[in-house]
């Protein structure tokens with residue numbers, strides 16, 4: 608166990624890698640979400656897809672025991688390099704790597720699409736896969752490829768915690784009263800973007816599209832915690848939070864409420 612306030616935090620110049628705001632405070636908030644919503648236990652093995660500058664890792668450092676393990680990868684090298692230099696030497700059970708995967712915003716020079724990318728981990732190796740503000744920067748085919756990989760690397764009974772902007776009847780009713788933040792001005796069938804010139808800046812999905820993709824990969828939605836991005840009051844988080852479960856064979860998984 609490590610006290611998180613003993614770990615360094617990145618310079619604000621790296622805020623593109625974690626969305627800005629108070630890094631330490633939001634790291635602690637994320638840890639609370641993983642425990643309460645995704646049932647994270649201190650001994651578990653966790654994969655952080657799009658780990659950025661290690662914000663989730665920073666909070667997890669005070670919670671995971673030495674049996675626990677954290678792996679994070681990202682397509683944008685700057686945040687990963689900071690983690691390798693500043694967190695890895697202090698956290699032997701944490702590892703960070705850069706992957707050269709195409710993202711219109713974060714890595715436009717890469718040759719491998721996210722849809723085709725195979726995560727560099729064996730099957731059934733993680734209890735929890737987290738994606739914080741990552742599917743909000745990916746287009747549908749790329750998300751579908753990542754969901755297939757997540758289903759592959761999760762252990763039976765493992766969970767995915769992912770944040771989204773979900774369009775559904777409830778959000779449409781709220782959006783009729785005023786713009787969302789981000790303001791999703793352009794619709795392409797079952798997804799929306801804020802800026803058509805840079806689509807992956809911010810992407811919202813029709814909720815039913817994501818549910819259909821999860822079903823195709825054998826992942827069961829277990830919890831949806833709506834966010835305040837669409838003008839909703841009384842929310843824990845800006846983005847919606849979804850937890851899905853890879854069932855034990857022949858068995859439905861019950862999450863703690």
Ligand SMILES: C[S@@+](CC[C@H](N)C(=O)[O-])C[C@H]1O[C@@H](n2cnc3c(N)ncnc32)[C@H](O)[C@@H]1O
Nearest residue numbers: 625657658659662681682683710713721739740
């Ligand atoms: C807003 S940041 C969030 C970073 C981190 N999850 C956090 O919450 O602090 C979005 C991150 O997703 C990463 N990302 C976007 N598309 C990706 C992809 N296809 N594969 C891996 N990482 C990706 C970006 O490089 C960026 O670091």
